[in-house]
Amino acid sequence: MISSKYISLLHENQTPFYFYNMELLQTTLAAVKHAADSRNYVIHYAVKANANERILKTIASYGFGADCVSGNEVKAALSAGFSPRDIVFAGVGKSDQEIDYALRKNIFCFHCESVQELEVINRIAGIQGKRALVALRINPDVSANTHAHITTGTRGNKFGLSPTELDQALGLIPSLNNLRLIGFHFHIGSQITNMEVFEQLAHRINELQAQFFANIPMPYLNVGGGLGVNYTNPEEQPIPNFEEYFSTFHSNLKLPMGQRVHFELGRSVVAQCGCLVTKVLYVKGDELKKFVVVDAGMNDLIRPALYNAVHKIVNISSHSTPEYYDVVGPICETTDCFAHDIQLPETVRGDLLTILSAGAYGEVMSSRYNLREKPLAVYSTSIKEVYNKVGLT
């Protein structure tokens, strides 16, 4: 629920726009930091979840690293203040130019997803006279039990190396003089709320370490991200349970001496601090179905159209008797629908609706489809206030 102190701020701005509660972001960051630091875990924020400059700067100011999946994400992370030494670069399709750029910027490590990619990084590192640090992304064949479109670690997904490819990679690496293998990487999917899934991942990692790396213990283990958030009732849990998440790994991973565990959290860090604010343009329909037509569309927030994702919607202008509505946008697509048959207080033209939990994979996935403008962003506090709080100028 949007705190009443923000309501007038929301009315002042041209809709639709993303609203970021920067205090909630900071409280969330403090919670992740505390839970990770106490176990000596390293966090690389997954930039793909939200690459808004102010959000990135705030996250960087807490001392986290960054997990990037394109040259432009590396660039955005660097300009937001993330240290190159804390940047990891993943992705099945890094171009030669992106690899060249990231190497020139001296990022920490490449997460390699194919045997050919190892050869390309080795060649480019040779040209630059450098030795690139690499970790192998392994497909562990562990089901994330989440939406099929956001499952990444089962056989048949494009991500990571299969056991056969892993054998090939390990055979090849000793001949690649411009690379140094430092460890391995996993990421099995997103929006995972069942801790048993992470337990299974930890056990699978133990097996793979014993099978492939018993004689060559590696200093680096990255278990990816994936911790989910409460979309149906965000007010009940504005901050995900990071303690439970990290302790699942802590109690199940068997680590060789000196190995440090890294994470790449995205959604859990930023989802709940953002919402999409939209105005009701029209209310239409008949006795069978009523539609609330809003001025935000699937180009502003694509998750419902793409994954049937649920985002709680609140009418912050009305407290009248509830009625059932479909909440739809102006785009010429039937899937341009934010919610089917939900109860809202009786809604009229001009009401403001907030679509909650939209801080992750919201603004960053927006497009100009139908040649609409991209949504703007409004913040609860100025960046200066945020910086003062963490002691930066």
Ligand SMILES: Cc1ncc(COP(=O)(O)O)c(C=O)c1O
């Ligand atoms: C390789 C990798 N790391 C990290 C993430 C971040 O995941 P999440 O936002 O679920 O924490 C993703 C996205 O699923 C990813 O593909």
Ligand SMILES: N[C@@H](CCCC[NH3+])C(=O)O
């Ligand atoms: N974009 C997706 C998650 C994909 C995560 C990136 N691998 C979502 O909105 O849920």
